[in-house]
Amino acid sequence: KQEVTQIPAALSVPEGENLVLNCSFTDSAIYNLQWFRQDPGKGLTSLLLIQSSQREQTSGRLNASLDKSSGRSTLYIAASQPGDSATYLCAVRDQGGSEKLVFGKGTKLTVNP
């Protein structure tokens, strides 16, 4: 059974710092992996989708990497801003390409001015 873990559960950094959020999964046979952010009381906003054949994806100040063999993905945020404060979730879809997406419980990021 696929399990997705995000450590730490919470992270606080000063504005301007570059930071890395971690996502690990137990079964390396994945189809794709998606990163989301969630603001309090809001829905999930898709940030990046990485297919199993890809090593990384970039969008603006965000870069997500994928290492299937080690069961890890990282989300790199450059030059963090207070507006980046949110909970970041990763979700993994198994290799069968089914409807099932397994979510981590998220990392709550606070960027202090």
Added chain:
Amino acid sequence: DAGITQSPRHKVTETGTPVTLRCHQTENHRYMYWYRQDPGHGLRLIHYSYGVKDTDKGEVSDGYSVSRSKTEDFLLTLESATSSQTSVYFCAISENGRITGELFFGEGSRLTVL
């Protein structure tokens, strides 16, 4: 913006009453999903749909039913609400017409069952 609207956004109801949550999309996506989000459990799939009148169960489907009579609307019904169904419910769609496509979520419907 994936054009997803959920209603109602907030609802308080009593145990044993029926509740229907609506998800409306404007972009003709084939796949639609209902998730619930609870502290300590994260997001879990309730039901999903792969077309009009085509639906299937997710991992936490007990106590819930769904219907999709039009491409744009996916309804989630709690036939007899229980306190354990107090949660935030999210509708989502897959882009690209594939079940493996990128997921986009609505703003959520917060349900409280007293």
